[in-house]
Amino acid sequence: xxxxxxxxxxxxxxxxxxxxxxxxxxxxxxxxxxxxxxxxxxxxxxxxxxxxxxxxxxxxxxxxxxxxxxxxxxxxxxxxxxxxxxxxxxxxxxxxxxxxxxxxxxxxxxxxxxxxxxxxxxxxxxxxxxxxxxxxxxxxxxxxxxxxxxxxxxxxxxxxxxxxxxxxxxxxxxxxxxxxxxxxxxxxxxxxxxxxxxxxxxxxxxxx
Numbered sequence: 001x002x003x004x005x006x007x008x009x010x011x012x013x014x015x016x017x018x019x020x021x022x023x024x025x026x027x028x029x030x031x032x033x034x035x036x037x038x039x040x041x042x043x044x045x046x047x048x049x050x051x052x053x054x055x056x057x058x059x060x061x062x063x064x065x066x067x068x069x070x071x072x073x074x075x076x077x078x079x080x081x082x083x084x085x086x087x088x089x090x091x092x093x094x095x096x097x098x099x100x101x102x103x104x105x106x107x108x109x110x111x112x113x114x115x116x117x118x119x120x121x122x123x124x125x126x127x128x129x130x131x132x133x134x135x136x137x138x139x140x141x142x143x144x145x146x147x148x149x150x151x152x153x154x155x156x157x158x159x160x161x162x163x164x165x166x167x168x169x170x171x172x173x174x175x176x177x178x179x180x181x182x183x184x185x186x187x188x189x190x191x192x193x194x195x196x197x198x199x200x201x202x203x204x205x206x207x208x
Contacts, residue, residue, distance in 0.1 A: 007193035009207050016190055023179050026172055031063040031101055034165055035081060041161045042079040048127045050077045050158050051118075053138040057162050063100030072114040072142050074135070075103065076121055084121055086114060115145035122153070133158035 054073040083103030
């Protein structure tokens, strides 16, 4: 069969080349557009504030790559586009280093409560009560901490906003997805070329 067999693992590994350098990353202007889109949805749905936790949603909207951990790190977004980052005081410098979409940074010391800081930021920005949209990937300990330090706010899922933005792909996102699919297809072609009678499943999976 055409394209099936006839090659070796060694030959295919030597032939395959990385093309990741050809992928154009999402640019700052698009991250800002994502913020703008979220704000429009917030205004439409009367959402007074949106919390983005460290991880995929914080990166999607702000471009900040920060993994979720046992400490609260995230950002509050308001309908007017104001963005306030929340992080441990000792991480503030690193937050500024990783920051792409500009915003103020409010830090909390180890003996202080980040959840109380969260509440204070809301109040200082005119949000005295109501439903606060929380990133659906926010860990339970953050939800629990906020719930137990106040009785003015109800925490609800932000999925209508986060997914509402993320489900609509830009041309740049589609190009990245297409490139990933093209890379995957090249691997499948290489796998087909190494197939032979008697090859084991382990050899194939190790090659992939």
